Amino acid sequence: MTELIRVVLADDHDVVRRGLAGLIESTDDLEVVGVARDGREAVELVREHRPHVAVMDLQMPVLDGVEATRAIVDGDTGTEVLVLTSFSDHARIDAAIEAGAVGYLLKDAEPEALLDGIRAVARGESPFDPRAARRLLTRAARSEGAGPPAASTLSPREAEVLRLxxxxxxxKQIAGRLGITERTVKAHLTSAYQRIGVADRTQAALWVQRHDLDAPGG
Structure with a gap:
């Protein structure tokens, strides 16, 4: 029997929490193991239950979603963080990606898109809402036309991971080649995707080839 994907939800609105929990529990392959009203509760629930995925709102009391994400990633529980927030949260979204979130979806997404996003995170992928990904691509294109190429913003390790x-x-192979964990590889990839404005490995590979990323850092 296939193991259920365990999920912790974090949102400060009762209606949203209940709606998300009901949606997830209506599936055959996902289960909610904890529901948090703020970032601190989310961190505690993740430490207790060690779920596969934490679905994280960003604007919450006590501890916001960015700091909660950072605490979960630093805690090395094996839990991946999927941000679920509003389209206007650009600064917080960027901060959450920097903190280690592996993807983000918007709260007005179709229910099935959210469920598929949770499944994708559990598989080791990095789902991004298409509208938000388009914004990243547009921003990256503008930055390349107005100043230093986006490649110059990559860390040497991010550039190395992208080349691989x-x-x-x-x-797993990248982790073995570089002597780091798979989780660290995912964190580098997610950060690199955000920096160069792509949403997946295919787009990243095309970007690298187009920008001739031969040397560390660009």
Whole structure:
């Protein structure tokens, strides 16, 4: 029997929490193991239950979603964070990605898109809402036309990981090649995606080839 994907939800609105919990529990492959009203509760529930995925709102009391994400990632529980927020939260979204979130979806997404996003995170993928991804691509294009290329914003390690993606290596293989954990590889990839304005490995590989990323950092 396939293991259920365990999920912790974090949102400060009762209606949203109940709606999300009901949606997830209506599936055969997902289960809610904890529901948090603020970031601190989310961190505690993740430590207790060690779910596969934490679905994280960003604007919450006590501890916001960005700091909660950072605490979960630093806690090395094996839990991946999927941000679920509003389209206007650009600054917080960027901060959450920097803190280690592996993807983000918008609260007005179709229910099935959210469920698929949770499943994608559990598989080791990085789902991004198409509208938000388009914004990242537009922003990256503008930054390339107005100043230094986006490649210059990549850290040497992010550039190295991207080059290995182009070589066709999977996350596990990249981790072995570089002597780091798969979780660290995912964190580098997610950060790199955000910096260069792409949403997945295919777009990242095309970007690297287009920008001739030969040397560390660009």
């Amino acid at each position: 993606v182009v070589d066709g290596l999977l996350n």
